[in-house]
Amino acid sequence: MTKSTEGGSQTLGRGLEALTLIGESTAPLSVAELAAQLGIHRSMAYRLVKTFEQYGFVERMPSGDLELGARLGALARNVAKSLQSAAAPHLAAVSDELRMTALLVVFDGEAAVTLSTAEPRMADATVAQRPGTRHPIDNGAPGRVIRSQINPVQYPAKDFESSHDEVIPGLHSIAVPLLLPQDKPAAVAVIYPPLELDENHIAQVLTTASERISAALGIRPK
Template sequence: MDSQAQTLARGLKILDLLADAGRPLTIAEIAAGLEVHRSIAYRLVRTLETAALVLRDSSGRYLPGPHLATLARSVAPDLQSAAPAVLQSLADELSMTAFLVVLDRTECVTLVTVEPRHVIASIAQRPGSRHSIFVGAPGVAIQSLLTSSERTSMGIAEPEQPEVAIARRDGFALSHGEVIPGVSAVAAPVRGAVRAAVAVLYITAEEGEVVNAVRAAASLLDRSNR
């Protein structure tokens, strides 16, 4: 790897470290995560800070910067624009938290989340949260969108799991306690340019009603994901 490519790779790794940490990091922690000297980490962070991709708090620690939000808005803009209204309707209909996840390499990342109105308590799902596509209904739903060649290029082992084929056939996936203990999920794939899925979280529910509502919401978003 040439020096410019290495610098870029390290800069991107810093953004991943900050996003995954969920809290501000010191230069020492960033350097440790990169496995480089603190002086190298500092130079990289200063470049990112100049571009507003990284911010420094009052204690001198670093966290993701505001320009990342600007970049995030350009990810599937039509889908992001359509999702809140569709998810709000779904959340209110089922009295459940509804959210949209997209594929990021081999992880599901929550892009938009909506909690039901007029409900005292619901299960939280924070935007930006992520989990492997190999666990949970959203992961199975998104896997059902992948072709064999896409799985190979992503390094995903063949053959695919039986639940993926079932989700492709039925248009939805179910999971129970795989991501959050005691919590079930229903997810339906959103077809189009961006690999995505609509999902809801619940403790107990009539699954048939939930499945139909989630599939209908995903179908509405299919039209925005072009």
């Protein structure tokens, strides 16, 4: 590999790391804070941000804080497009039947990521979960479902997982496994406020939806 190629790879890697930091930060980042987290000079961080702004990948707020731009949102709509299309009607059906926010959660190699959501149409109030939200696979019902798919020996699979007050404070979640092509780890889940509900019934609704999504992708239960 030539020096110019190495330099280009390093620049690309640094740019991708910067976008990841901006997107995953729990608090807004300034350019100076981004530079500190990347371990680079502030002038280099400004050049990175300026390039991102030119392409619509990052927006700088009047306060100076950075957030991901609309261009990335447009690209995200095409991520796993066939999976999202197959899941959409079934997530909507789950959401309307249970009057809860339904989620399609996948594994990105490091964490559980909410790929798409559906909110009930006939509900006075709903709980929102933004697509792209990430959380560790050790936390939350969807994460633990994915963890059991990655390491079934250490974490044997259950019919469903439930969690309370973990990923989102004050909310409950129930999740079931989703079979995808090439055995990619995934889960179908719902989130809802603390209520005394029949978790087995919720899990059955989710399992039916999961099977229908898999069938739409040409996958049959093993």
